[in-house]
Amino acid sequence: MDRTAQLTARPTERDIAYDPPPAADSPHVRAAQVLETNWTGTSTVPSRSLYPHQWSWDSAFIAIGLRHLSPLRAQTELETLLDAQWGDGRVPHIVFNPSVPLDAYFPSPDFWRSSTAGRAAGAPRTVQTSGIVQPPVHALAAWLVHRADPGLSRARGFLTRVYPRLAAWHRYLLHRRDLGGGGLASVVHPWEQGMDNSPCWDAPLARITPAPARTFRRADLDHGAAEDRPTDLDYGRYVRLATEYRDGGYADGAGDFAVEDPSFNALLIASEHALARIARELGATGTARQARAERLTAALIERMWDPAEGMFFCRDVRGGALVPERSVSGLIPLLLPGLPRDISSALVRTTTSKHFGLGDSTRLVPSYDLLGEAFDPHRYWRGPAWFNTSWLLERGLRTQGEHQRADALREAFLDIAQSSDFAEYVDPYTGEACGATGFGWTAALTLDLLHSDTEATAITEATAITGFKGGNRG
16 A cells, blocks of 8 residues: 555554554544534635634645645645636635625625625635735645645646646736835735734834724634734724725735735745646646746845844835844745755754744744844734744755754644644743634644654544545535
């Protein structure tokens, strides 16, 4: 039996007769149960309470974990998201579930005006979505999902279907979103970068007049503690930006907020490398995409690298300067192959420095500088440690040959994910759970890090115990 079949098949009667029964509280079983609970029939919600729809980069990370339980469901996860792609190539950051009440989440579909009535030009006709985007992890996820079961992928034509959509997505970012003229993509709203209320946005957001509080209701506070969430002032600015972008017909380049972010662009580059591999799998050379990834890496270094600080910084396109805030975003380029050795070495030193404390004061990398004036260990992206960025850094450390540090980060990730009940994010010092528990990408990336030759049996047992279904669409 090949490796993938071992992961996805149920145990035989002989296996059950001679192997000890799988433990219901094993990390594999618990993580699989989270994904099964969060499955809607066509996609996986990040959290049943706080985030009841499909989120773009969440689904990419979730597919990466799902591939170990059901490659079919992992493919379906990405296909469902890409079915909501806009005509200009953008992949929206939310695909709304029509069975969820409008007041369960804000901004709701009626805010974005993406509907079957076609009020937003280019929006899909069959589903309701938001009009902004999230980080482009999708091609990397598609490649990893394909590798989990190449036979199934080829039989279903998975890569053949998703490749043109992923190519259109990258084309949108590289052309419509090159607002700084340096070849890199800009975000036009803090939500697009994924690290919603990072201190990196404070200076660019200061130009934005907040929307009046009476014009919106924060549904997030129904399920999350106010001290863990963005402030009302920040939220008012988010609403203002989104409203103006919507009222401008989702035209790029006209707004007062445009930022080149190192993490967003590093993920775009990593996905360009993945698209080159997909192209080769489909019979093309992939050389053009490989060359593009190398050019983007050079542009990233030229526009955002600070050798004195040993990390990458956001560039405020409207203000014309780097934003001097140390964020985990500036470490994510460790992912990139071919990064100059002096830069990768400096990034590793910064990751383990007093500013981020990996292996010293913290076990997971905090989202923001431990010594920064805006640091808060519990407030969303202003200090807590997140599991998706820790997964990216674990992968980045391995890419740069830092296997011992990667092993330590992996061990900490798995320990804290389980002890926090697969929390959305945690206090970087104590590992205390913050936000939602039973969080989709935390469970999925736990499965990915648990995946190894010695643990294949345990993952198969998780499939058996939870009754994890192979993934019919609908």
